[in-house]
Amino acid sequence: MELLIDRLTKHYGTKIAVDCVSANLSPGVYGLLGENGAGKTTLMRMICSVLEATSGEVFFDGHNVIDMGADYRNILGYLPQEFGYYPDYTAMEFLRYMSVLKGIPRKKAVNRSEELLEVTGLKHVASKKIKTFSGGMKQRLGIAQALLNHPKILILDEPTAGLDPKERVRFRNLLADYAGDKIVLLSTHIVSDIEAIADHVFVMKKGGFVTQGTVSELVEQAEGKVWELEIAPKEVHKWEKKATISNLRHEGERVVLRIVADEKPSPQAVSCRAALEDLYLYHFPMKEENLEGRFLR
Ligand SMILES: Nc1ncnc2c1ncn2[C@@H]1O[C@H](COP(=O)(O)OP(=O)(O)O)[C@@H](O)[C@H]1O
Ligand SMILES: [Mg+2]
Structure with missing residues (x-):
């Protein structure tokens, strides 16, 4: 069939x-x-x-x-x-x-x-x-x-x-x-x-x-593009503006961001394992322009 x-x-x-x-x-x-x-x-x-x-x-x-x-x-x-x-x-x-x-x-x-x-x-x-x-x-x-x-x-x-x-x-x-x-x-x-x-x-x-692809193939595509970065709470806003954040968690006085990016977003960032959600965010970063479709010229 x-x-x-x-x-x-x-x-x-x-x-x-x-x-x-x-x-x-x-x-x-x-x-x-x-x-x-x-x-x-x-x-x-x-x-x-x-x-x-x-x-x-x-x-x-x-x-x-x-x-x-x-x-x-x-x-x-x-x-x-x-x-x-x-x-x-x-x-x-x-x-x-x-x-x-x-x-x-x-x-x-x-x-x-x-x-x-x-x-x-x-x-x-x-x-x-x-x-x-x-x-x-x-x-x-x-x-x-x-x-x-x-x-x-x-x-x-x-x-x-x-x-x-x-x-x-x-x-x-x-x-x-x-x-x-x-x-x-x-x-x-x-x-x-x-x-x-x-x-x-x-x-x-x-x-x-x-x-x-299969879920694992798609996850594979996101490998090497997912990072964790520990920052001070007052820096959150700045990072939200310049990076695609797939998760944010508080660890004591610090904040740990999960960032989806082709390149290491900061020297302090460490690479981590990807998930399907990361690939999705990679293709759909939260920017206004993505809400608009394609038009005939
Ligand atoms: N009947 C319609 N007339 C004009 N534009 C439409 C119509 N139906 C859908 N669209 C446009 O086509 C695009 C795709 O819509 P749609 O297929 O509903 O997407 P999705 O289901 O992924 O949300 C959107 O930009 C939507 O505004
Ligand atoms: Mg729909």
Whole structure:
């Protein structure tokens, strides 16, 4: 099974939201990591053929997914970032309704809905109206609806948004259980969410992939760029202005900064082991300019 993304591009007027992105996905869990505005949602919507690409194509096992039509939708599960819930539906009614839209036969739909309410921890609120749900509960219901048709391709746009730490762990386990021989793509701007579950991570910035690889390959890329520096508390502000700080901790009267930089930031700095968060900060230093995208000339 293979999902081929071939030079997908999306322009909004002169704005380039996704810029000639290609990837070849075989079964596994893929993380799409990037800050707001990087193009994650636009890319995912094109992969799901919910949004028409300006150019480029998506192929499932050699077939253009647009030509596949319903055959593609039948093997696809999608959690959009902005998901429309029906506040007056109960959780069970909502899943039944989504099953109808997905063309799942009634009996199957009931069984599958019950199963998914169970695995997402919503069984006890199955007959409660969605308007009474917390953000995390709604999100879990959104994940459940994406799984209704046992999709071979599962695309989740910021699935952990609104989940508390316990729900995150549950989600991670659910996904690990489900993934198996499926293609799973999830987006997030939270590094720790994909560190534990993604086999392969695409780091997306300004509409394109700036780097990609396994978590350990990406961590490897940050090795030699992470430093610790002990300073006096009054120097913190100065360092915050001139360096990318990935962590700050107090040690007695002193402050220890963790700095991400190509070069040793100060003669007193000592090199230390990298983590995925450091690579992310390396590509996304906290500067205003990174919030802006790319434009056509
Ligand atoms: N419908 C739209 N019209 C114009 N610009 C858009 C539209 N949707 C997204 N964009 C722009 O495209 C870029 C990528 O957005 P998006 O795909 O939502 O990124 P992400 O999901 O990574 O936050 C952003 O700069 C955003 O403002
Ligand atoms: Mg988004």
